[in-house]
Every structure is written in structure tokens, then in C-alpha cells.
Amino acid sequence: MTRITVRTLHSTYDVIVERGCLENAAAHVDFVAHGRKLFIVTTEPVWRHQGSRLVEGLKGIPFARIEMPDGEEHKRFPTVEALAGRMLEAGADRSSLVLAFGGGVVNDAGGFLAAIYMRGIDVIQAPTTLLAQVDAAIGGKTGVNLKEGKNLLGAFHQPKLVLVDPAALDTLPVREFRAGLYEVIKCAVIRSRPLFDLLDKSRDAVLHRAPEVVDALIEGAVRIKAEVVSADEREGDLRRILNFGHTLGHALEAETGYRRLLHGEAVAFGMRAATRLAEKAALLAPGDSTAIQALVGGYGPIPSLNGVRAENLLSRMGSDKKTVGGRAHFVLPDGIGHAQVVSGLDPELVRAAAEEALAATA
Ligand SMILES: NC(=O)c1ccc[n+]([C@@H]2O[C@H](COP(=O)([O-])OP(=O)(O)OC[C@H]3O[C@@H](n4cnc5c(N)ncnc54)[C@H](O)[C@@H]3O)[C@@H](O)[C@H]2O)c1
Ligand SMILES: [Zn+2]
Known part of the structure; x- marks a missing residue:
């Protein structure tokens, strides 16, 4: 126990x-x-x-x-x-x-x-x-x-x-299980290289729900959530890192009427876009960016995003309740197991990252 x-x-x-x-x-x-x-x-x-x-x-x-x-x-x-x-x-x-x-x-x-x-x-x-x-x-x-x-x-x-x-x-139905795994991946990317490596090397066992590895993932992710909310119960900067993948993820959920995608699937898209964005903003090394995208992609696929336009996602971001003072905040990984909250990014970079992530999941 x-x-x-x-x-x-x-x-x-x-x-x-x-x-x-x-x-x-x-x-x-x-x-x-x-x-x-x-x-x-x-x-x-x-x-x-x-x-x-x-x-x-x-x-x-x-x-x-x-x-x-x-x-x-x-x-x-x-x-x-x-x-x-x-x-x-x-x-x-x-x-x-x-x-x-x-x-x-x-x-x-x-x-x-x-x-x-x-x-x-x-x-x-x-x-x-x-x-x-x-x-x-x-x-x-x-x-x-x-x-x-x-x-x-x-x-x-x-x-x-x-x-x-x-x-x-x-x-639990398989799609619900995989949607939950994306939140585990989120925890790994923002806070734990060992959890990232475990997800990476044990993918088949994870997807077959092998007890030892599932238990280890849950424990690892719970520790991260517990640690972050302990330090920061409300929505301060530390708790905000849990929103990795959620800025564009929420926009995508809203844009698709909360019907096409499960929350975790939308977060998977958001993580891929945010990872590209981190690379474009020169915060994340290309090799790490590729590794993160490969891990997220490896637990997919998510349903097709055909017909979703980056433009619309960007305008939805402005009305998210996590927007502070009209500026969208992004949680961007700056390494595997580490992330920071960034605001005031060039909207063109955001659009380009969203477009590339959409093209990758079309
Ligand atoms: N409070 C928070 O910090 C926080 C964080 C993340 C998400 N949420 C909220 O969580 C909700 C999504 O939760 P969810 O993804 O668990 O969805 P859910 O509660 O709708 O559960 C998904 C489906 O799985 C079924 N189910 C649940 N347990 C099962 C089991 N063991 N075996 C078979 N079927 C089972 C449910 O009946 C349901 O149909 C959203 O409303 C979201 O806003 C809250
Ligand atoms: Zn979430």
C-alpha cells in the first residue's frame, strides 16, 4: 500500500x-x-x-x-x-x-x-x-x-x-483508459523524467494494463498532483503547470462541441501543439520535442481532427476561464520533466504550432 x-x-x-x-x-x-x-x-x-x-x-x-x-x-x-x-x-x-x-x-x-x-x-x-x-x-x-x-x-x-x-x-472502456493515460503523460513531461521513461519503455504493458506498471504510473502521477497541490492549493504558478496541454486542449474541446473528443484526447492534441510551440520559442531542444511528441503519438491515435481550424482555436483561447487579463498562458516544457508558464507569446507562433499539430492528427 x-x-x-x-x-x-x-x-x-x-x-x-x-x-x-x-x-x-x-x-x-x-x-x-x-x-x-x-x-x-x-x-x-x-x-x-x-x-x-x-x-x-x-x-x-x-x-x-x-x-x-x-x-x-x-x-x-x-x-x-x-x-x-x-x-x-x-x-x-x-x-x-x-x-x-x-x-x-x-x-x-x-x-x-x-x-x-x-x-x-x-x-x-x-x-x-x-x-x-x-x-x-x-x-x-x-x-x-x-x-x-x-x-x-x-x-x-x-x-x-x-x-x-x-x-x-x-x-474501464479502452478509450477512457487511454484518455486517462494522457494526463499521466502530462505529469511526466512537466515533472518526472523517470515517469516519462517508464511510459516510453513499457508502452505495450501499459496498454495491456499490466498491474505492476499501471500501479507504478498511477502512483507516480498521484505523487506529482499531490506535491503540486500541496505547495499551491489554488491557481498559482506551480499549480498552473498542471495545465500543460490544456490551453489549446480546452479550446479544441469547446470547438468540437465537447462531443468528438474525450478530455484527455483534447489534452493530447494540446500537448503536441504546446511542445511544438516550446520548440519554436527556443525553450525546448528539438530532440526533446521529438521525444515528447513521439510519446504522446505512441499512445494514440486520437479521433481525426479533420475540419478543425487553428484560427478558431486561437479565438476560443481568449474566452477560456484560465485566461488572466485577456492573455493566454501556456505551460511549455523546457526539458523532459520540467515546464514553465509563459504568457505574451507571439500569436503567429501559436497559430503555426496549432496548425502543425492539427496537420499531424488530421
Ligand atoms: N476537479 C478536478 O480537479 C478535475 C480534474 C480533471 C477533470 N475533472 C473533471 O472530470 C470529469 C471527467 O472525468 P472522467 O474522465 O472520469 O469521466 P466520467 O466521470 O464521465 O467517466 C467516464 C465514463 O466511465 C464510466 N466508468 C467510470 N468508472 C468505471 C469503471 N471502473 N468501469 C467501467 N466504467 C466506468 C462512467 O460511468 C462514465 O460513463 C470532467 O467533468 C472534468 O471536468 C476534474
Ligand atoms: Zn485535464
Whole structure:
């Protein structure tokens, strides 16, 4: 078992990374719950695939299960309101505890529910997708979408515990698994040469979900996320490096109506473009640029981006909520395992990098 501690200004909590920890959930949950009422927020598919493992692991700890509909389109305020109503009906009070069991959608919506239910109750995150295990469940960002944009309503609400069971990924569809891998690649490029090398040399084993290598990747990525949010809970420069690939990635998601690509796939494109940009801005050696692009490409392909225009991506960037004072910030690698936040880049360089990355994924 690996225990990784996150220390933010106002709270300290553990991320447990352990294959099979769902079947051993009682030991961890008891420690946090102390007999308080437990409410498991989940979706039907997650429960169908993984619920029995959690039930076995809770070893008789009583809980009420509250399901939300599955899918990003339900990560909305009315869903949270409905969940809160069901919690109240089931007797939840200020001492109750939410266990958010599912992918990033459940972690975000369940975490937000906990953040605002009776002005805030505790939450345990139990992520079941790779993306959620290495990213969404750690760091305390919770929230829902507005029709005008993603994650526009939310709160920082750190969990009391995060339970990461890599075995939960056994039932994850292959496309979701690969989308999560791109976030692991992101962590490697910005912060860890050893993780980069592992991804590079073990690609086949990773794609076949060989337990030892999957566990090592999750652990490596969780350590990076935990370290970065510990040092910088809100959106300062350090936390911003986690946005590598996200400036153009978000623009691409918006431009394709959030339907053609999974988030991780859009980030894969964004990383390829940002890597080209880093090379053009003379921050990154051509050899490293080639290596990063080869690694991202090697975990692909992503769906065709035929018809997407660089022009449109650039104009979308201006309306991203991470834009500060009207200037787009880019996270650019300046070596393998290291990155910096850069603003005020020549738009022509950005356009050229985006065009080349689009051509490479057409
Ligand atoms: N809070 C943060 O810091 C943060 C960071 C990154 C992403 N996010 C959010 O995370 C969300 C995306 O999360 P996601 O990619 O996990 O998507 P998701 O939660 O929609 O899950 C993807 C699909 O996988 C299914 N699924 C989940 N676990 C499964 C399992 N073990 N076996 C079989 N099927 C399973 C789900 O039912 C769903 O259909 C987005 O809303 C994004 O904004 C938040
Ligand atoms: Zn992301």
C-alpha cells in the first residue's frame, strides 16, 4: 500500500493507492467516518461494474446509496440539488459523510454536493477512472457546468481521504483508459523524467494494463498532483503547470462541441501543439520535442481532427476561464520533466504550432 499525503493550508489528507483497496475499504473509511452516516454518491454503470467490490469492502458499515445519472451532461446544478434532496430524505445531517464513487463527473458533482450541503460536510473520494484517480479526485476542486461553460460553478473542498484502487480500471472502456493515460503523460513531461521513461519503455504493458506498471504510473502521477497541490492549493504558478496541454486542449474541446473528443484526447492534441510551440520559442531542444511528441503519438491515435481550424482555436483561447487579463498562458516544457508558464507569446507562433499539430492528427 502506498500512502501519499496532501498538505494544503487548511487540511491534510491521505491518498491511498492500493490494488484491492476497495475490498478493504472499511479499514480506511472507518478511520474517517467514526460511525457517522455514510452516503455513497455514484452512477448506475459504476455501481454495476464496481459496486459489489465496495460493498464487500465496507464489511457491513451501513450506507445509503444515492445515484446520479451518468455522463458529463448531468454534471449540472439541478443534479446536485436533486442529490441534496435525496440526502435530506435519507436523514443526512451536518455530521454525515459523502463517499463519491465514480469517475471525475461523480468526484466533481459529489464533492460539490458535500461542499455546500448544510454549508459543507466531509467527503471521501473514491475515483474509478484513470483520469479521476490521477487528477479529478485530488486537489479539492469541485463543481458543475453551466450551459455557458464547464466548471463555472464550484468550490474548493478538500476530501478527508482519497481511495485509489487501480483494479477498478479493469472494467474501464479502452478509450477512457487511454484518455486517462494522457494526463499521466502530462505529469511526466512537466515533472518526472523517470515517469516519462517508464511510459516510453513499457508502452505495450501499459496498454495491456499490466498491474505492476499501471500501479507504478498511477502512483507516480498521484505523487506529482499531490506535491503540486500541496505547495499551491489554488491557481498559482506551480499549480498552473498542471495545465500543460490544456490551453489549446480546452479550446479544441469547446470547438468540437465537447462531443468528438474525450478530455484527455483534447489534452493530447494540446500537448503536441504546446511542445511544438516550446520548440519554436527556443525553450525546448528539438530532440526533446521529438521525444515528447513521439510519446504522446505512441499512445494514440486520437479521433481525426479533420475540419478543425487553428484560427478558431486561437479565438476560443481568449474566452477560456484560465485566461488572466485577456492573455493566454501556456505551460511549455523546457526539458523532459520540467515546464514553465509563459504568457505574451507571439500569436503567429501559436497559430503555426496549432496548425502543425492539427496537420499531424488530421
Ligand atoms: N476537479 C478536478 O480537479 C478535475 C480534474 C480533471 C477533470 N475533472 C473533471 O472530470 C470529469 C471527467 O472525468 P472522467 O474522465 O472520469 O469521466 P466520467 O466521470 O464521465 O467517466 C467516464 C465514463 O466511465 C464510466 N466508468 C467510470 N468508472 C468505471 C469503471 N471502473 N468501469 C467501467 N466504467 C466506468 C462512467 O460511468 C462514465 O460513463 C470532467 O467533468 C472534468 O471536468 C476534474
Ligand atoms: Zn485535464
